[in-house]
Amino acid sequence: MIKELNEYIDEFLLKYPREKYRIKKLSEKYKMSDFILVENKLKNYFENNEKSSDNIIGLIYQPRIHYFRLDISKAESRLTREYMKFLHNILKNNEIEDKVFYITAYHYLSLGKSYGYKLTASPKAAFPISLTNELYPRTRERIKIWNDDRIYIFSEFITYFIEEDARYFNNYYKYFSRHHHATKNFSLIDYIIDQKVSINSDNFPDIAELFIDNFVFNSKAIFITRMVSIYTGKTELNNIKSKLISLDEQKF
Numbered sequence: 001m002i003k004e005l006n007e008y009i010d011e012f013l014l015k016y017p018r019e020k021y022r023i024k025k026l027s028e029k030y031k032m033s034d035f036i037l038v039e040n041k042l043k044n045y046f047e048n049n050e051k052s053s054d055n056i057i058g059l060i061y062q063p064r065i066h067y068f069r070l071d072i073s074k075a076e077s078r079l080t081r082e083y084m085k086f087l088h089n090i091l092k093n094n095e096i097e098d099k100v101f102y103i104t105a106y107h108y109l110s111l112g113k114s115y116g117y118k119l120t121a122s123p124k125a126a127f128p129i130s131l132t133n134e135l136y137p138r139t140r141e142r143i144k145i146w147n148d149d150r151i152y153i154f155s156e157f158i159t160y161f162i163e164e165d166a167r168y169f170n171n172y173y174k175y176f177s178r179h180h181h182a183t184k185n186f187s188l189i190d191y192i193i194d195q196k197v198s199i200n201s202d203n204f205p206d207i208a209e210l211f212i213d214n215f216v217f218n219s220k221a222i223f224i225t226r227m228v229s230i231y232t233g234k235t236e237l238n239n240i241k242s243k244l245i246s247l248d249e250q251k252f
Contacts (some may be wrong), residue, residue: 004086006086006089007090008177008178009102009106012177013105013177014068014163015175019107019109021205022108023101023104023105023108023109026104026108026205026208026212027093027098027100027103027104030216031100031210031217031249032099032100032247032249033246033247034089034216034229034251035087035216035220035221036221036223036246036247037102037221037222037223037246038222038245039192039222039243039244040243041225041243041244042054042056042223042224042225043247044227045246046092046247047247047251049092054225055118055233056224056225057225057226058080058083058084058088058221058223058224059085059221059222059224059228060080060219060222061220061221062218062219062220063220063241064115064217065220067242068232069192070087070230071230075184075185076185076192078185079186079187079188079191080188081136081148082188083188086106087103087221087223087224088217089198090102090103098209100208100252105177105190107187107189107211107212107215108208108212109176109177110187110189111189111190111207111208111211112172112176112204112208113172113173113176113187113188114185115190115199116170116171116172116174116202117173117186118167119166119170119199120169121173126142127143127161127165127166129166129170132224133170135166135167136195138199139163139166140163144162145193157199159198159199159202159203161200162200164201168189168201168204169204170200176208181185189211189215192215192219193211193214197209220244222244224243224244226240228240
């Protein structure tokens with residue numbers, strides 16, 4: 001039986017309660033409408049579990065620039081489908097009470113996994129770690145060079161990085177959800193924002209919060225009932241925008 005993403009979240013946070021506490025505190029600043037808007041005719045489908053005969057399509061909409069993310073790469077398309085499926089399942093799962101917590105956790109942990117891949121597992125990783133969680137000799141040498149006092153005079157540009165930081169991010173990569181060995185992108189937020197930052201385990205919670213804030217400010221996941229494409233006319237897109245509403249916060 002294939003586990004759902006919320007089960008992977010539970011599994012990871014059971015192992016790392018400190019991260020659960022951080023995510024819980026972070027999630028309290030958000031509400032459902034920060035993440036999701038729906039077409040008005042889907043309101044009862046999500047809020048009251050009424051059936052819908054319509055096809056339900058999910059995509060990312062950026063309201064501040066009136067942009068539907070349609071002409072996107074294969075990687076972003078995969079990440080968007082994963083995110084929209086996750087949101088749909090979370091909204092429809094009556095056993096999950098704090099849905100905003102799980103949405104926040106999804107973004108937080110996916111971002112950690114993305115950095116885990118970049119820093120410790122990708123072919124170009126600066127600090128590679130073996131499958132047995134051991135640091136290679138070249139990894140220890142790179143960390144030593146990275147933290148060299150002669151370089152660290154540029155501390156405002158370079159983040160201090162130690163062996164435990166490498167293991168911290170590698171844990172996200174290895175233990176949060178499964179993935180195909182060829183997968184290279186894990187976080188929709190990281191993919192869309194695409195900002196290079198210096199990072200370690202101490203500042204990751206702050207970086208994650210900034211990235212989620214940026215995403216919430218600029219993007220919304222939307223559920224609609226009409227298929228749209230890059231060829232959809234401006235009048236039809238405006239009609240869709242006019243029918244987007246928030247879900248009742250009290251029911252979620």
